[in-house]
Amino acid sequence: xxxxxxxxxxxxxxxxxxxxxxxxxxxxxxxxxxxxxxxxxxxxxxxxxxxxxxxxxxxxxxxxxxxxxxxxxxxxxxxxxxxxxxxxxxxxxxxxxxxxxxxxxxxxxxxxxxxxxxxxxxxxxxxxxxxxxxxxxxxxxxxxxxxxxxxxxxxxxxxxxxxxxxxxxxxxxxxxxxxxxxxxxxxxxxxxxxxxxxxxxxxxxxxxxxxxxxxxxxxxxxxxxxxxxxxxxxxxxxxxxxxxxxxxxxxxxxxxxxxxxxxxxxxxxxxxxxxxxxxxxxxxxxxxxxxxxxxxxxxxxxxxxxxxxxxxxxxxxxxxxxxxxxxxxxxxxxxxxxxxxxxxxxxxxxxxxxxxxxxxxxxxxxxxxxxxxxxxxxxxxxxxxxxxxxxxxxxxxxxxxxxxxxxxxxxxxxxxxxxxxxxxxxxxxxxxxxxxxxxxxxxxxxxxxxxxxxx
Numbered sequence: 376x377x378x379x380x381x382x383x384x385x386x387x388x389x390x391x392x393x394x395x396x397x398x399x400x401x402x403x404x405x406x407x408x409x410x411x412x413x414x415x416x417x418x419x420x421x422x423x424x425x426x427x428x429x430x431x432x433x434x435x436x437x438x439x440x441x442x443x444x445x446x447x448x449x450x451x452x453x454x455x456x457x458x459x460x461x462x463x464x465x466x467x468x469x470x471x472x473x474x475x476x477x478x479x480x481x482x483x484x485x486x487x488x489x490x491x492x493x494x495x496x497x498x499x500x501x502x503x504x505x506x507x508x509x510x511x512x513x514x515x516x517x518x519x520x521x522x523x524x525x526x527x528x529x530x531x532x533x534x535x536x537x538x539x540x541x542x543x544x545x546x547x548x549x550x551x552x553x554x555x556x557x558x559x560x561x562x563x564x565x566x567x568x569x570x571x572x573x574x575x576x577x578x579x580x581x582x583x584x585x586x587x588x589x590x591x592x593x594x595x596x597x598x599x600x601x602x603x604x605x606x607x608x609x610x611x612x613x614x615x616x617x618x619x620x621x622x623x624x625x626x627x628x629x630x631x632x633x634x635x636x637x638x639x640x641x642x643x644x645x646x647x648x649x650x651x652x653x654x655x656x657x658x659x660x661x662x663x664x665x666x667x668x669x670x671x672x673x674x675x676x677x678x679x680x681x682x683x684x685x686x687x688x689x690x691x692x693x694x695x696x697x698x699x700x701x702x703x704x705x706x707x708x709x710x711x712x713x714x715x716x717x718x719x720x721x722x723x724x725x726x727x728x729x730x731x732x733x734x735x736x737x738x739x740x741x742x743x744x745x746x747x748x749x750x751x752x753x754x755x756x757x758x759x760x761x762x763x764x765x766x767x768x769x770x771x772x773x774x775x776x777x778x779x780x781x782x783x784x785x786x787x788x789x790x791x792x793x794x795x796x797x798x799x800x801x802x803x804x805x806x807x808x809x810x811x812x813x814x815x816x817x818x819x820x821x822x823x824x825x826x827x828x829x830x
Contacts, residue, residue: 407447408532408632410575411440412599414620417489418459418468420475421661423732424724425796430646431625433475433660434653439627439645440479441654448532451480454601454620455487455542455579460679464730466497467671471664473507475657482529485540485577486511486522487601491551495522510540510577513559515552522551526563528571534632537571539563541588542579542601556580557591564594573632575599582607582619589617596640599628609642616640668728672748678730681741690766690779691744695759697771702760705811709760712809718756727756735791738762763787 413436422429443449453476458469469490476484484507490498495516502509502523509523516522527538541556560576576598578588585600589612592598600607600619606626607619616639618628630642675681699706709715717736721727727736727749737752738759739745743766746755761767765779765787780787792800 407634408450408534408536409443409447410450410452410536410597410630410632411443412452412454412577412618412620412628412630413624414454414579414599414601415456415487415622416453416472416624417456418465418472418731419623419625420468420472420664423726423796426798428649428798429795430648431623432647432653432657433472433479433624434657435647435651436624436627437475437479437654437657438652439647443629449480450482450529450531450536451476452483452538452575452577453481453485454577454599455485455540456489456601456621457484457487457624458489458493460489461492462677462679463671464668464673464678464680466493466501467667468664469493470501470505471660471667473501473505474663475660477506477508478656478660481508483508483510483527483538483540483577485509485542485579485601486514487542487579488546491522491542491546491548491553494548494550498522510538511542512539512563513541513554513556515554517550517552519552525559526567528567532632534572535570536573536575537564537567538575538577540577540579543581543584546579556584556588560588560592572636573597577601585619586612586617589613589615596632597630597642599630606644608644611639614639616642618642618644620644662725665725665728668730669749672728672750673730674748674751675730675734675741675746680730680734689769691768692739692742692746692755692761692766693744693768693771694754695738695757695761696754698760698767701774705760708809708811714758714762714809717758735796739766742766744768758791 419431421432421434440449440451457472458465473484486509491514498509501507510527511521511523512525514522529536529538539560541559542553544553544555547553556578564574574595576592576595578585578598579601580588582600582603585598585603589598593614595615597616601621603619603621606621607617609616609618609628616630620626620628625647627645627647628642629645630640632640695709718727721732721736726732733746734740736756736758737746738755738757738761746752761779763780767778769776770778788802788805792805
């Protein structure tokens with residue numbers, strides 16, 4: 376639907392977004408209306424595919440929305456938390472997410488903590504480039520100017536639906552000030568009294584604050600929150616229905632408006648698992664993002680993924696080929712393992728240009744002398760010796776000096792074999808597949824928090 380009020384950031388207070396007429400005649404009974412809320416996408420534009428049971432992703436979200444729209448009117452909004460960081464890589468991915476949301480017909484994207492950390496200039500640029508309908512009733516720049524539309528009224532299924540969005544005051548930054556959510560909502564609701572039939576509030580607040588807000592908003596039909604850790608099953612607090620959409624956008628809140636005015640809304644949480652097919656249009660959006668990454672060939676320093684990677688002073692990556700002279704048998708064991716061919720699994724999915732995948736499918740990502748980018752360091756693709764043993768140039772030059780992670784190779788497994796990407800990871804079972812070194816077999820060890828298939 377065509378917006379009749381601008382939705383770009385830095386608009387004056389009080390701008391409203393009204394959709395074009397739904398075509399209903401006066402006196403017609405309201406049609407069925409479904410509101411779908413996503414949140415906390417956290418850069419999860421598509422499941423990485425390291426394991427088969429991952430949920431979420433924009434292709435599935437779009438497909439699910441198409442199924443719903445085949446049966447009635449659907450209003451799509453996002454509670455915020457879509458970027459995963461502030462780096463160039465994160466901004467490019469956030470822009471791709473916004474393009475995907477716009478293609479899905481999203482009418483409001485509330486600003487969460489991750490969005491405001493990007494700053495007004497970046498948000499303005501992304502809004503202009505993608506058409507993202509940013510919303511915030513309580514965020515402003517340092518001069519007090521709104522950085523997004525403070526409210527929107529959208530007409531769907533014969534109803535005027537008011538959309539307000541807030542985030543917690545604790546998420547304020549030096550560039551963006553955040554007013555108290557309840558105060559901002561009260562002022563916005565007063566401005567639109569009598570101009571809406573249903574009120575939806577997107578609230579990026581901690582769980583306790585979210586519940587308190589819902590209890591203080593009896594005028595709201597639906598309040599959906601963001602960073603609650605786990606998705607909250609819908610529950611009623613007085614006349615207001617409360618839920619949350621979180622966890623990398625893997626779960627959506629699907630709310631249904633009542634057929635009769637004054638009746639309560641209903642809602643449920645939907646998981647975007649493998650039963651939901653991928654939408655071709657969103658797959659094309661992901662490929663466009665990958666093409667941009669390939670063109671830019673980003674280094675670890677242009678992402679937020681290498682932060683916190685430490686190496687002993689003076690240690691650098693040598694490359695697995697430097698290990699062969701003294702460790703021929705171990706090299707042969709490694710060459711037969713999936714670690715050695717980890718880059719190939721990315722090539723098969725055309726994801727080798729994505730730094731989020733590169734960090735666990737290369738050697739020494741972001742470390743001195745380590746993987747820099749697909750074009751700059753092709754010899755360091757794959758999970759090499761130093762992925763487990765640490766930067767080892769000093770050891771190569773002087774075998775009396777230990778490798779960068781001497782005695783702690785086991786601890787490096789958890790860097791990539793985490794619960795998200797390798798939920799069935801168990802150190803002893805996996806280690807037997809790549810065992811090399813002293814003749815004795817490794818002792819059994821407790822399961823480590825689990826990337827992907829066994830090495």
